[in-house]
Amino acid sequence: MKSQELISLPDIGQRLADKILEIIETGGLWKLDEFQTDNDITTMNLFGQVWGTGPAAAKKWFDQGFRTLDDLRTKAKLTHNQIIGLKYYDEFLERIPREEVSEIEKVVSDAVQVLRPGVIIQTCGSYRRGKASCGDVDVLISHPDGVSHEYLFYPLVDGLKLCGFLTDDLMYSEKVDEEPGSHMKYCGVCLLPGEGRKHRRLDIIIVPYQEYACALLYFTGSTLFNRSMRHLADGMNLYLSQHRLNTGIIRNGKTKINLGTRLPTPTEESIFNYLNLPYRPPHERDH
Template sequence: MKMAAKAKPTTKEQSHPEGMFEGMVVFFVPKGVQPRRLQIWKQRMVQMGAVIEERLSKRVTHVLAVDSHTVLQEFDTYRLSRFKGDLCMLYFDLCKLKLKVLLYQWLEDSLKSGEKLSENLYVLKLDPQDESINEPDKSLDPEPTDANVSSELQKLNNKKIKSSSDDTKIVNLETNENRRENAPLSSTSIASTDGEVENLNYADRRPQHRDAENEASTLPYCPPDLNKNITEIFKKLVNIYRALGDDRRSFSYYKAISVIEKLPFKVESADQIKNLPSIGKSMKDHIQEIITTGKLLKLEHFETDEKVQTISLFGEVWGIGPATALKLYDKGHRTLDDLTNDDSLTNAQKLGLKYFDDIRQRIPRHEVQEMEHILQKVGEDVLPGVIIICGGSYRRGKATCGDIDIIITHPDGTSHKGFLPKYVKRLKDTNFLREDLIFSTHSEEGTDSGVDTYFGFCTYPGRELRHRIDLKVYPREIYAFGLVAWTGNDVLNRRLRLQAESKGFRLDDTGLFPATQGSGGKRGTKGNASLKLSTEKEVFDFLGFPWLEPHQRNL
């Protein structure tokens, strides 16, 4: 009897996006995935024919997870109740259910390609006694029938194994960061490995505190960003409305960008995202217009309006706000060169104009990291034990930064006083800090919550290109509030402030204050004394807001 030819393996199982997940009953392991992304993935799978189960059952055909460890952790309660703590029994039971446990990467790659990819290269091992538990199960890979297919499959397989390993590292970092974040910085002792307590001086503890607060800044924020045709237009509108002083509209587009850049699929119709947060009717209409025509008439109108363009341009100069930009326009100024001869500009505004092109350039993440190390080393020389953390978009894991935000304190609660002038002088002596914009000290007098501030320009070693830098020195007792505020992002800070107000408090970078009763529906003023909260997590917990690691705060 003539045998049928052995079918060649394929990496695609279905060519029609609509309904390509039909027949799948899926359970999502949420650990290690941002809730919003999880929601989007579930929505997309349902739209394409899948059924989502919120708990493990015999109906489930597929489990999606970051790695094998998170699967076993997720089913820990299930294991204890059914198998009295026997992890191997859980493994055998999952095998009986004939579940396929896949990396989330399978779903993301399928959505990106528009076709259901082969599951074989994404299968995770669950045998708890296997040391290679984090690797996809190679035993399920199809046997290649020719050299070309073998080569391509091997490349893809290696890529998936590496992805799984990297994901595991990220989850472990998140776990460690969360554990350390709960430990107060003012603690004067730690438990040694043999259970005894060791007393540590502040200098010995400093690296541990700095690493604990800053560890999450090593986790990159890498959204799919598959819809730049939309987000790039919205970014221009953010800047235009901000320059015009319309913060409400500017903020609306800013929020929409944060949602759209995280989508794991290319938007081909506004109906795909109509139920997502921050996407209202008008925003949906704009998105549909961009998808259909490749442009947005509103933006084109702004770009052909001389007044709007001029005010927007002037508003990009550091220190020039909407009102000043309008006054300069009314004076007849139309270009940046026109402003150079205007005597009404302050010294800070003149510096902003002088280095206009410099500070518009984004700073690569690795350069910010190197400059943070310089700042930490100089700070340690000036004041042993000082805590210096780079916040802002760097701490949130962004690939580039617009400026550098540095948040500083000292764990003993008093040594920070008088630190900033000495620190600035030392940084100027090394030509790291160049020109000053704002320099105010309050720590020794105790005014303005005792916060010292320096805004200015700095340079990367060996270059003259100016970057904006802000230094903020906080008393230890309010440092957590400064860290939350200067890490951001703006959307999160606004939500935290609203959450505080709903509880009768006022939140800012200097504390959480009981609010006085306002009259006529107006907001009350903040009280004199802030609550004593030592860590960022304590701030989140008190407000009843879900804890977010720094790299998760790009809302």
């Protein structure tokens, strides 16, 4: 097998292709061989579970001689997100019971309905796929009139902070090629009122209604299911993302020269129809 053959597969770039070939040809990966003991691997896993930390940061800390979370707290140079990840390390690792996710959704829903009656609010991810517990909570918000979602983001987030529900910020993001407030995402930490409550990871995503179905599909997941849907769309000369489904794509290899024309996607079912697929409900989207 050659590198070029691997790169032709979906989501495989040159660096990943090189690693796959190394494993095929040698039976191992030299970077992994650097970690000779179970303790080394345990330490890397420990660091890798700090929210906001990738493999490169975990490896850097290891190379600097850090071996415990206290080493990171007292000696490492941390980003804001890594500080928060360490602050709530144990709580973030715990799965969130489905009933608690419903409570979190209700707090957000009650707050947003006061600001803009008639909004659509849907908790996505493994919750929508019917799982008994979740790693975090992804709440998707839109409005059927196509305009009432605008300028909702900051009043909603600020209100949830004032009441003490949102305790820590992780990230704000805005889709820069649209009007302010049109497609925005907040990543943060929430805490339900009452004794014994735990800090939970919460994402709030507000999207225009014309993007709602594609966003709902994307944020529901699973990751493997989304990748398969995008790969199928590519094979039909379509382009599927969390924002849109486009037709008439012009490509030069993997590079898109022209994104073509947006197709109307009023529902998730419409996306499946364009891809000539029978509709698959959320609980059947784990693979």
